[in-house]
Structures are given as structure tokens and as C-alpha cells.
Amino acid sequence: MGNKIAKILVVGAGISGIRAALDFADIGYQVCVVEKSPAVGGILLQLDRQFPNNHCGMCRMLPMIDRDVCSQFCLRRGLFHDSISVHTSTEVVSIEGNPGQLKVVLSRQPRGVDSELCNFCGKCEEVCPVSVPDTFNEGLGERKAICLPVPHQTSGPYSIDWASCTKCGECEKACPTGAVKLDNEHETFDMEDVAAVIIATGTKLFNPDSVDLYGCGEFPNVVTSTAFERIISSSGPFKGSLVRPSDGREVKKVAWLQCVGSRNLMIGADYCSSACCMFAIKEALLAREKMSKDAETVIFYMDMRTFGRDFQRYRDRAEKESGVRFVRCRVHSIEPGENPDDLRLKYVDSSRKTVEEDFDMIVLSTGKEPGRKLPDYASHEGVFVADSAKGLKDISGSVIGAEVAAGRASRMLKNLGIMPADKDKDQKSAGQSKAFEERPRVQVVLCECGVISDAGSLLDGIESELEKFPGRLDIVRVKSLCRKEGWDKVKQIIRDGSANRLVFAACNKNVLGPKIKELEEDTEIFDSIVESADIYSGDERSIDSLIKDLDMAVSRLRSRRALFEHSQPVTGSALVIGGGPAGLSAALALADHKIDVFLVEKSETLGGNLKYIIDKELRQSIEEILNKVEGNPRIKIHKEAELITSSGISGNFTSKIQMKTGEQKTILHGVTILATGGTAAETDSYSMDDHERIVSLFEMEKLVNDASFSGQAVKSIVMIQCAGTREEPRNYCSRVCCIKSLNNALKIKQIHPDAEVYIFYRDIMTYGDSERIYTEARKKGIVFIPFDIDTKPEVLVESGGLLVKGIDPVLGVPVELKPDWLSLAVGVVPNFIKDLVKIFGIETTQDGFIKEADSKWRPVDTGQEGIFVCGLARAPARADEAMKEGEAAAQRALRILSKNEIIPQRLLARVRHSICSMCSLCIEVCPFNARYIDTAEGKIMVDIASCQGCGTCAAICPNSATLIVDFEDDGIMNVIEAAL
Amino acid sequence: MTMYAILETNNNPSETIRSVLKNMLSEKLVDVVLVPFKTEYSSLPMPTLIADPEKMLQAQPLAPAAPFNAARQAASVLRYPTGKKVAVVLRTCEIRALIELAKLKQCVLDEAILIGFDCMGRIENDSYLEMAAQEEDITTSFYADSSMQDRITGICKACEYFQPYGADLTICLLGMPVMEKIGLMAGTEAGENIIKSLGLSTVEQPEGREVAANSLLQKRTEARDKLFSETSEKIKDIEKFQKTIANCLNCYNCRNACPVCYCKECVFLTDVFAHEPEVLQRRAAKRGAVKLPADTTMFHMTRLAHMSHACVGCGQCSSVCPSSIPVADIFRTVSAKVQELYNYVPGRDISESIPYLVFEEESSNGK
Amino acid sequence: MSDEFEPKIIALVCNWCTYTAADLAGTSRLAYSANVRIIRLMCTGMIDPKYILKALLDGADGVFIGGCHPGDCHYINGNLKAKKRISGISKIVEQFGFDPERLRLRWIGASEGPEFQRNMNEFFESIKALGSTPVRDRMIL
Structure with missing residues (x-):
């Protein structure tokens, strides 16, 4: 790990931790991220696609302005940022001192594999005799005691799971680079002068094994929602086919049980975990993509909490377009079906009949684990807690919560007079490098490897082919690039030689990546003028094939050129x-x-x-x-x-x-x-305007909080939720109504304990801790009457009074209520x-x-x-x-x-005004509105803060008047030519 | 109802149009007129911008020749609004190209009065000059003697877009006894205003127009389909295509003549195709031999990639080819399929988006 | 090496999804033909029709284009723009005798290493069945 002085410490490397770390790095702080697990990414590592659009897009969290300091790479595969150092398998032990100058004690568990030496060859894994259930896949399938902790991450090396390792030493013997070290002594170290700490440790999910009625852990086909994600993941244990764990049979019928571990007073979970409803709908939709047309997906729920802006329409589409079945019923137990691999659910359907139904698989929508407390140091001054560490949040909630925590910390620092390093000063733009002033001179460095025995003859073959290349190529062989000696030699060669481009022929480029960054500090070389070709990994390849890779690398480098944009x-x-x-x-x-x-x-x-x-x-x-x-x-x-x-x-x-x-x-x-x-919405539903005692819930709130309310004779009050909302055209949940109505109801009960309060509702949206209000309302005897969009209550104004007709949920018989007041939850509009x-x-x-x-x-x-x-x-x-x-x-x-x-980044679109015809196609296709016409100059300009270098402008520009630095047309075509 | 006026021609339809244009200028209905014009030095009618009504005498609005597609010249006059009204008399393929150029922000048509005519085709420049050496008024004989109309270019014979799209005024020749009278039809409000302001009396559209148009369309479509099938044969595999373009000199005349190739500088003249010696030598080393200039095939196919959706089939590319490569035949044939794919007719409607700017948002699962 | 026809394939892949999947396939040791040459671009929306023409005219037997699933594009919708452009170029090259099957556009997500392998193998097989490119061993002007 680097010796950078960590100014800000972020604990936890899930969405919130990454967001907070990037936020600080973006405004110029040095950040250190510690993560308990061996990998960066949090729960997202296990989820390929997320609601509400069933896509990932985690990469969109990456910096958009100072992009050069951060690798442009899928974030689920690792976080690489010049100002962020990451310590995995590390935990905070204690925090002391004053804000601005905190001392943090950390404890690290060795990975057992040296990240500088590991070249991901996988030999250790092959020889490891210990197989254990694959934790990454939620126990489905097996893995070795030494493994890549997240199979799709190569940001860290292989890692030893000490809990299952027997220290037999086989891996140590097999490792060709001597990277394995079977030493698992915890290492404690201090971090001084930490300006602030962000706690973003996330939420642990409820383990349903403890609920024996659900048989999780006993029935193999009862799985948690996270396990289900692994099942349908293409990188999961079944390579993405939806089959059941017990017998590998195609799943034709699957059910989700909501609120497992949430909204359950018996286990002290008087909260809603907020994300599980949408999570389940998403899983059902993803399942439907994988399943045959006649397959069935059923979600058993109490309230479908679609309280986000576009969530209701998402649910409606799932139901109407994708055929996901929704059943309002809390299922209490799972039994084996006729076939012991099948699972039987007993439930009461909407017509109040008891139904028994068999399923191939049952998914438990597990929420937040109850009773988990933040560590004591979380309340230390100078420590800020992101929302997601307090309760389960969906992605946007986690992102916002992290921004808030980071913002509060940076406000405190500003107040303390602690400033980030002056970034503008030392940030040089790679585009202005000397490397571009001269004709390209390519240095090829062939790694002789220290491990593969017959590397020499391979290199002879490569070298004799390379000599046939026109133009000047400087070729040199270096032993063991993966070791310090080799790398020092490279630096020497660069310093002594006149090359301004560098090609490595070595092994896995993930091994070279961090080292190339290091070159930047010691030489004139930077990553844009370095290419590498992997000549050792994988199956044995022909010289011709290897030469093509090198030819491509050389071609790519020869066409690299300087950047001409100016800062803004x-x-x-x-x-x-x-x-x-x-x-x-x-x-x-x-x-x-x-x-x-x-x-x-x-x-x-x-x-x-x-x-x-x-x-x-x-x-x-x-x-x-x-x-x-x-x-x-x-x-x-x-x-x-x-x-x-x-x-x-x-x-x-x-x-x-x-x-x-x-x-x-x-x-x-x-x-x-x-x-x-926004403001309170208006509605004409439920005869809103026909009677003075039909009021909006906002008016009701005013009324019940008015001193005069206690003097009123109140016998009965009816509230109808979702009045004119959660159906087209205003098909969204307004988020505030349920909580407000419940509070109003409780207030009424407080003032008029004998009054009857009825709440007609579709789904009570008391997400998060506001669930407590719902619990209390039920305790206080408030009557809840559910209805569907087709069974709305009816409101009549009769002989000056109000009459509300509905259907009793238990008996199924009509009920008629004559309330003193009717409150309508009208919702809000922007x-x-x-x-x-x-x-x-x-x-x-x-x-x-x-x-x-x-x-x-x-x-x-x-x-x-x-x-x-x-x-x-x-x-x-x-x-x-x-x-x-x-x-x-x-x-x-x-x-x-x-x-x-704003400093121009390497990857940017550039306009060559002298040949630009101003057709403006580029302006129209730019997804970031990063282009505009400078009317005074009569030129098409690029806003370097908005441009992300995606190149759609360059692709539509017929004469390459716009181009993307490092991806110029001639370069790409030369690479194609070299490849063939 | 379309506004339609009948104009007497007295055996000289050109003169009739000239006087209309002249009146438009002198009545200040427009400030300038761009119209084909016979200079003192050659018989070829050149697009000419006329401000003085008296100069209209030499205009050749209906000449069956077009030394180049004048859309570019029209676009240069209309590059941005100037507060002046500009009338442009163009062939159908020129109007269509002009509309494409407007979509590409090369011109603004707000101040333009587009005047088109039922296009009976054009005669290649060299034939036209030969004929002009023998005959004073080719235009009149061209319309008087339909056998002369068989001398138009092959690509014109295969053109089904002979009626102007989106013109403010259309000079109607179809179904008319051109030597006696022709029609003037307004396609827009601006066109109607001009007919009104000129004090022309309006009538119902003569019935013959549609019949004549249909019969011409049938003839042209037949020729077009024949052209397509013959050309497809010439390019249907890379061997045949190489033979077809074997004599290409990379002179880029075709690209220069193309009205919708709007680039200030063609990509083939930029550094993108200015290969370093290492690249050319490596290419030779890999393939054994490389013909220079390189990228001839690449040039034609790239040009197709760039403008096939917008090709209006004017045929100028063939007219200017020194090696007699049937460039226009190839472009029309290939483009037809591309335009069909995108259901796009270049120059049909200025509000129609260029295909590459519209794309369907797919559902999440990509199905 | 045998004389059997080994298709030469150019894979133009986006940095965010398909390249990552290819890399994952590599590190997971999911093998596919060594004759597939992967060229990383930032986005499929960056693919100029010239690249496809270049590959075909330089003798590629197949051109594979791999991008993010719709909605996943790091640049919002570059993949959909690519799809539109590629449909046009496909229509053009097919008229010059290049079987449109030689061009294939697929969406492969970052974690879909096995999908990448499968797609490569399928494409490889389908090109193998089609046979060599018509430009093979010809001097292309």
C-alpha cells in the first residue's frame, strides 16, 4: 500500500463508501477507504442489474470532470483513483482525538497473497485441496480456500479464506512468483491526522436461517433474494440459467415472500427495509426474461411499497405487461410439496379462500438485520454516518446519504480551516507532454519472465518478426518485469533511451497497470503512451498471433497525439x-x-x-x-x-x-x-368538492392540530389514501400521505379516544422507521380497509351528510360509514x-x-x-x-x-475547426449536451466539463473534423489493419 | 385546394418563365433570383444570381442541361438569413439536395422561394454543347420534340422524382401542350402570395397532369428497376466491384460533384488517410503488394456510408468521372436499399430527421 | 497448424461492458478462438462506419461489435446509436457481396464473461460455416 497521508477516512467500500470517497477526492482531498471484506463494491458485487430500470450503470458514479485521475473502468471490478487508497480486509478498531486530527487504529487481515507479485495465473487455486461452499454465490456451488474473493474482480490478487485454509502449503509451492505467504497474523496500525471519518458500513441483511418456518437452509430451493441474484447471474453458479439448486431443473414457478426479517415485531423488526419490494419486482422481471412464457412468478406481500417516483408504474408494468402475479397475503410457513423438491405455500387469496400452491423455488425477500448497532466510535466528533449505515437504502438513497455525510464533513473541515490540497496547481494535463512533440519512437520491452522456462525461444521468434517491421523499433529484453529489479531496469531504459512510446510484451495487464502509474512519477512516460500485450497467459499461441497483438499495440501508440483543449x-x-x-x-x-x-x-x-x-x-x-x-x-x-x-x-x-x-x-x-x-395536488375524485367536510389530508392535519378540534363532537372519521394518485395520469406515490394520514389518525385518537378512525388504503407506505407509526396506529385500534384500484370505496353526499361505502376485508361484506369528516390523501405535484x-x-x-x-x-x-x-x-x-x-x-x-x-482530460472530443462544416450533427447526437455553437466565433465548441469522450460525435462526423483523443480514426484503423 | 395558374407560352416556354421571374424581381416580390443562365462565352447554362430584372433575358430556367447540381450554389446564397428574399429555380434533384443541405445546417430556407419544374431530365454537358453548336434554342426544341427527350442521361431516365417536393412554386409541364401553355402551381402560402401578387388568374388544376405524371412514373420506374438489376450485377461481389471501379484515379471528382457531400474537406484528404510511410510499407509487407493511391474501394464505400441515405440520384458523379465508372448507377442502386431500410426519402420533407439522428429506445431486456 | 479455415475476427467492444466481459472471460480462463482480435473502444457509439469497412476490406472474416445492454450504456445510449448506424452499413456491404452475417452486434454486460465466450464461439462457428471472406487473397484496390 502507498504511503499517502490519508486526510479523510471512509469506512466501508459499498455504494455509499465509494460515493463519499469520490466526493472527497473530487474536491481535492486525499482519501483512504477501508473495507472489512477482501473486495471493493459492497452488495452491488453480487447484483448484476438493479431497479428501477433493471440496468447497472454503477460506472456512472465515476468522476465526470477529473476523469484522468480515476480509471475508466467498471466500478464493480474495482476502484482506482489517484487520490484514493483502498485497504481491504481492514477494520477500524478505535477512533480518538479531535476532529481535524483524529487518530484511527486499524486492524488488517493479510490476504495471504502479495498483490505486487500475483499475476492471476490461478495455479494456487488449482492445487488447493480445500473446497468450501462459495460464499460469494451465497453458498451455492463451491470454491477453494484460496480464490479470487469476487470472481469478476481483478483489482486485488488472489486471497486466502483463513477460516477454511488448512495451511497445507500446496499453494505456496505452486505459486510461480512466490506471491503466496501463509501468514495470517492480524496487523494493527495507526493512521494519524485523519481530518474526518465517514462511516459507510452499509447494512447487514437478515439471515433467514433463524426462521425455521421458512426452512431456509433446510429446503435447498428456498433461497434468499441475494442468492437468487447469484442464480440468475451469468457469472453465478449456474452461469445465468434459472434452475433450482436441488436438482438443476428449470424453474417454472417461483414465489417471493416479502418482509422476511422486516415488519416483524416478534424479532424486534418494527421497520420496513424500504428496498425489498422493488427488489422483488425486479427479480421477478429478470426471472421472467429467463423463463419460458408459461412460467409463473408470484409476489406475496402485505403492502407493495412502491414509494419512489417512478416505482408505481414499474410495478404496474410488471403486473400488466410482464405477468407478474401479486398476492396480498403474509405467508407464514413453507412446507415441502408432493415432490420433496417442490415447496408448498398455504395462503388466503383475494376472495378470502385458502389456497395451497406448489412452487419450484421460493425467494425470501430479506431486509435489514434487526438489532444491529453502529460501533461506539460512530458517535465520536468528526465522524459522520452515511444513511445507508443506519438502515437499508436503495441506490439513490445510499448515494444521497453519502453525499450528505461527505458534505457535512467537508463543511466541518472548512469551518476548522482544513483545506484540501491545491489541486489545480499540481494537476498537469497529460496531453501537453513532450512525447507528442517528436515523431513517435517506440520502445518494445520484452519480458523474459522468471517463471516460464522456454520464454527465450519464444522471444527469439518475436524479435525476429519485429525486426521486419518498417520504421524504428527499439527492442530490449528485461527479466521479470513483475519484480522490482525488472521494473527498475525498465525505468533505466526509458531514462537512457530516446523512446517516447512504450510497449510491453509481458503477461496479464492487470499486473502491469499499477506499475505503469508508478512510471508516471519517475519518468516522462504516462499511461497514454504505454501499451501492453499479453504473450504468456492462456493457451500457447502462434508467433503470428502474438506479433499481431504487438503490431496492434505499436500502431495504437504511433497514432497517439497531443491534446489541444484549453482549461475552462x-x-x-x-x-x-x-x-x-x-x-x-x-x-x-x-x-x-x-x-x-x-x-x-x-x-x-x-x-x-x-x-x-x-x-x-x-x-x-x-x-x-x-x-x-x-x-x-x-x-x-x-x-x-x-x-x-x-x-x-x-x-x-x-x-x-x-x-x-x-x-x-x-x-x-x-x-x-x-x-x-411542489405543492398539494388537487383532485375531483371522491366528490372532493361536493361537501365542506371532505378535505385534503393537509387540511385535515391543520384541523386536528387546531385547538378547536377538541371541542368538536367527533365520532367517526374516514381517510381515503391515494385519492387521484397512483393511477394514471398521476401514477406515482407521493410518499408523504400515508405517514401524514397515520399521524392525523393518531392525533384524532389522542384527542377523541372514542372516535372511530377508518383508513381506506391500497398499500401503506410507511417505509423505513416510519413503520412504527403504522404499528402504533393498529395498536390504537385504527381500522385499516384495503382496496384495489377496481374496488375503490364510494363516497356519497346524502341529506347533508357523508356516506362512505366499502368492503370489509375480513368478511367480504359491504360496509357503510357515516363519518364526520372525510380526509383524502391527494398527494403532491411538482x-x-x-x-x-x-x-x-x-x-x-x-x-x-x-x-x-x-x-x-x-x-x-x-x-x-x-x-x-x-x-x-x-x-x-x-x-x-x-x-x-x-x-x-x-x-x-x-x-x-x-x-x-476545469482542466481538460485526456479522453475528450476535439473539433478541428479548419475542416468543420458546422453541420451540427455532433451537437444533436451528444448525450451530454457537451457541444454548442460559439456564435461569435462561428465555431462548434466542446464543453470540457460535460464531454465524457464517448465518441458518438466522432462517429457521426463524416470527415473526422471531430475526433476523440487516443481514439482517432487513423489510429483505430491502423490497429484494425495490424490485427488482420 | 392547390392554387394553379395557366401561362401562355407562344412556342417559347422559356420566355414565359423568364417574364414571370422578371416580374417577381421588378415587383420586388423577391430580391434576387438564382437561375440557370447562358453566359456570353458558352452555351452551358450556369447557375447565376440575378438582381437586375433586365438581366433575366439570358436566363435558361428550363434548359435540359445542368453542368452541376446547383444545390451547393443555392446553399451558398442561403447560408444564413440576410433579410432578403431569394428565389431559386432548381431541378427537382437540386431542390431535394438543397433540403438535405438545410438539414445539415449548410443553409437556411426561411427566406428562400423554391421554384421547381417538372423535370424531363438533363442532357450530358458534351452532348449538350454539340447540340448547341447546331441549334440556337435547344430548350424549345427539347420540349417541342419529345424524341430529344430520349437523349437525357441514363440516371435521369431512371429518376422517379421528377415532380418537385416542397417547392413554393412548381412550373407544371406534365400533361401540358408546352408550346401553347404551361402551369404555375403554388405549393405553399408563399407561393400563393406570389401568384396573387403577380395578378395571375387561377384555375383548377388540369386533369391531364396526374395522368401524364403516372405514365411518366411508370416509364421511369421500369427504367429504374432495370438500372438497379443491371448495376447490382456489376457490384454483387467484391471481384465484380473491383473490376467496375478498376480505373478509378482517386480524382475525387465524384465527391466534388456530389451535392450532398457537404464536407469542407473530405476525410480522404485529411490526415486520417494520409498514411505514414511505415503504414504503407507494412501493408505492402503483409499483403505482398499494395496499389497506390491506397483506399480506392474504401473511398467509394465510405462515401456510400456517409451519404447513401441522402443520395438524390442527380447523376453528376457519373458525369464528371474521367474513367467512365458508373458511379451514379452504383450509388443510386445501393442507396435505394439504405433509404428503404430507413423509410427515408432524401429531400422529401425538411422536418424529417436524418436517419442517424433517430433511434429507438429499446426495452430493458433488449427484446 | 492445420490447413483448416480459421476465421479472422475483429471484435470492436466497448470499454465499459463487453471489454470488461472479455477481460473477465480471459481471467476466468474461458477459452475462445485465438484468432479473435479485440479492439477496445470507449463506446459502441464511437464506431465509425469506416472501421467496419476497413475491417472487411482488410480481410476480416467477421466483425463482432459488443456493447452494453440497452440502458446500461455508460454514455446513456451510444449503443442504440451504434445499432442504427450498423444497420445502415450492413445494408451497404451486403450489396457488395459481404454476407450480413459477417457483421454481428450483441449486448454483453460487464459481468457476463461466459456470455462473451459463448458469443465468440457462436460467431466463430457461424463464420466458419460461411467460409472465408470474399476479399481473401485478393488485391483490394
């Missing part, structure tokens, strides 16, 4: 549009980082929906931020003002706002945060922002919410770099969630605002 200055201020909870918290988070903020609010007051919020604690927290914002000299507040124009690119926007008086003001800013909010959408060129969903760049991985970015979104403008959210999103948006914005200028 950054205006270090922010524009926040909307002064509600989300906007306020974003503005304050930025101001706390000493950034000037322009806060523009349409109405005459700040606070947004604060005026409707009754909950005392929540009010206080918003008011506190509001006061801080109003008293902050860095925040310029413009009330009764509206944005009228905005132009520019990330880091450099010019906007104009107009006050109510007609006065206009021009604002220069580096980023824009949209926090335009504020109307068509004008802003047009000004910023961003997209909205069909419901008018602003679309994120990626709903999982980049939840507060918009498709336009430099423009961010948070709060109700993005999706339904509680005020506390909206405020967190505001902080997350501010944290994302800091990536840009913390820089004086």
Missing part, C-alpha cells in the same frame, strides 16, 4: 432557484463552504411549504436553516424574483433575473441548483416550471418532475452538467428528505465550484 475557468458562485426546504439547505451548505450564493424565490417569503408544516420538530429544523440563510452574508436573497434567461456552460453561466418591479439583474454563476418545489425547463434545456418526467441524469447513480444531477435538482422538483419527498437532497446537490455542485478551472 470556473465562476465560484451558485444560483439556487427556490427558497423552500431543499433550496434553503442547498444554499446554506454552499455558503458554509464559503461560496457566494444567489437565492432566487418567486414568492414573497422563503420557506416554501414550511407554512403548511405542523410537525414541531420538522418546523424547527427548517426554521433554523431559514434563519441561518437569512443571516448569511454570502447568500444574496432575491424574493419575488424570477429567472428569465440563462446561458453558458458548466462552471460559467450567465443568468438574468427579473424582480416584481420589473428591474432586471444579471448573475454570473458556476452552477445552478433547481429547487422549485410546481409548474415549463419556462425553466426550456431555459435550461433539461428534461422532465411525464408528471412534470425534473429528470435526473440517472435516477440511481446521479440522483441530484440533471442531464446538463452544472445544473442540479433537489426536493419536490425532482420527486415526491418529505421535507427532511428534501433538505438532505439539497445538501447532496450542494455537494455535487462543489465538484465544480471547488476548482478554479
